[in-house]
Amino acid sequence: MGRRNRKVSEAYEHWMNDYRVASSWIAKKQLERAVDANGGLVRLENFLPEFVAEGILATVGAVSDEQWNDTSASTDYRQNNISHSFSSVKHARGLDAVVRLFSLVRPGSLNAFSAARYCKTDHIAPHDDRAYTQVKLDSGRIITASRTLAIIYYLTRDWHEEYGGVLVDLEDPTAPPGVGRKYVPLWNSVVAFRVPRYHAVTPMTTNRPRYSIFGWFLEPGRLYELYRGEDAEAGKKAGREGAAQHQRRAGAKRKGGSLGIADDSATAPGPETERAAGRAVNAAVKSGEAVTLQTGSGGQHEVSQEWLRTNPNQHGPRVKRQRNADTDGTAVGPSGRSSAKQRQPRVHRQNSTRQDQQQEEDMMGQECGPSDVIQSAVLGTVRGHGGLRCEAVGDTAIGDQVGMAGGGRQRSSVGLAPGFLIDLGRVRAFRLPGRWQGRRKHMCAQ
Ligand SMILES: O=C(O)CCC(=O)C(=O)O
Ligand SMILES: [Fe+2]
Known part of the structure; x- marks a missing residue:
């Protein structure tokens, strides 16, 4: 490393480790306020100082091909999957500090980046x-x-629409239904939006890697319904209804309402239990009681404890990392994202929409498919259970999204023809090769 580079890298390290500087920088951005002032989704440019953006890109760019966890699936309503493919990583050298930085958008909240x-x-x-x-x-x-x-933070220099990888906001009120508004990834910009909100990423056409930091803030409780369809038709129907409903629900939530949902199992905690548990977490967070994010982000919390020591009231909950439970999985229903790296033959479960203790035990020692892994990770069976030979990786943006294709605004633009032809309106037509349904490990040719 040359002298100049070393200096830049030292400045980066210093900035990232200076809680006061980093937190006041992020606070000044008022990202959540901007989200609400802008109809639920906002893009902010020049989000971080240039040298910090460069440092983050260097950190992410240094992640080796082996460390990236490929995740892919075809749309499959029965498995609650929607078509997706990309790679993610939670734990790598220097990444904890990056994740910790983004956690400052909503200090003291549970998050998964x-x-x-x-x-x-x-x-x-x-x-x-x-x-x-x-x-x-x-x-x-x-x-x-x-x-x-x-939250999505883009590390893409000189990106063009024709490269693909364009974020499409399918709920932009100014865009034609089913077409959406395009956000070409912009270097050092952040896009933030309230969940739920329909969106997509168009297929990449370039081998240039598109790097980003992405994740979510979480709040206790089941704040919306997750659709769990038995078949594609039911899925599409629910998507149509869900897309219309969730707008109203999101509105209700923002007004402070708590949205307990009906669950499909007698064993599931009811809304009141969830609310009580939610209150418990909020209290725990306030009092600084340690909570463990069982299936979510990890490393940043260990580091944030350092910050906690110097800033006892500023950085929220102490959250312990649990290795191997490396996903923000879905509690009900299988997830769309899973590790292709460690994927094993799928165990078909007719009734994979319900998890309880019994099912958890049933799964022990079995080979598991992606959906099962997430279920088990959610309940903690992956952790410390050597018999389960897979690990859920990455955050699941798309699990339980089964109602969305063919629903709502994008109804006319998403087809589920055999072969999974996905047509995002004017965005791009794309056919998902069958081989993607299995193991995949690829590299971005650079
Ligand atoms: O990277 C993006 O632009 C969006 C990613 C996304 O939608 C997701 O990870 O759920
Ligand atoms: Fe998403």
Whole structure:
């Protein structure tokens, strides 16, 4: 490393480790306020100082091909998958500090952030990010939290629309229904939006890697319904209804309402239990009681404890990392994202929409498919259970999004023809090759 580079890198390290400087920089951006002032989604340019953006790109760019976890699936209503493909990583050298930085957008809140890399053909079909994450309190109690705010920070220099990897906001009121508003990834910009909100990432056409930091803030409780369809038709129908409903629901939530949902199992905690658990977490967070994010982000919390020591009232909950439970999985229903790296033959489960203790035990020692992994991770069976030979990786933006394709605004623009032809209106037509349904490990040719 040359002298200049070393200096830049030292300045980066210094900035990232200076809580006062970093937190006041982020606070000044008032990102959440901007989201609400802008109809629920906003893009802010020059989000971080240039040298910090460069440092983050260097950190993410240094992640080795082996460390990136590829994730892909075809749209499959029965598995609650929507078509997607990209790579993500939660734990890598220097990434904890990056994640910690983004946690400052909503200090003291549960969150789950990762780095992402999209290579040629990578994409995400329309989805709205709704998902639950299980959070374990130190008391041992596990409560459900919901994603409420999505954040994507782009590390793409000189990006052009024709490269693909364009974020399409399918709920922009000024855009024609089904077409949406395009956000070409912009270097050092951040896009934030309230969840749920339908959006997609268009298929990449370039081998230039598209790097980003992405993730969510979570709030205790089941704040919206997750659709769990039995078949594609039911899925599409629910998507149509869901897309119309969730807008109203999101509105109700923002006014402070708590949205307990009907669950499909007698064993599931009812809304009141969830609310009580939610209150418990809020209290725990306030009092600084340690909570463990069982299935969510990890490393940043260890580091944030350092900050906690110097800033006892400023950085929120102490959250312990649990290795191997490396996903912000969904509590109900399988997830769309899973590790292709460690994927094993799928175990078909007719009734994969319900998890309880029995099912958890049933799964032990079995080979598991992506959906099952997430279910088990949610309940903690992946952790410390050597018999389960897979690990859920990456955050699941798309699990339980089964109602979305063919629903709402994008109804006319998403087809589910055999072969999974995805047509994002004027965005791009793209055919998902069958081989993607299996193991995949690729590199971005650079
Ligand atoms: O990277 C983007 O632009 C959006 C990513 C996204 O929608 C997701 O990860 O859920
Ligand atoms: Fe998303």
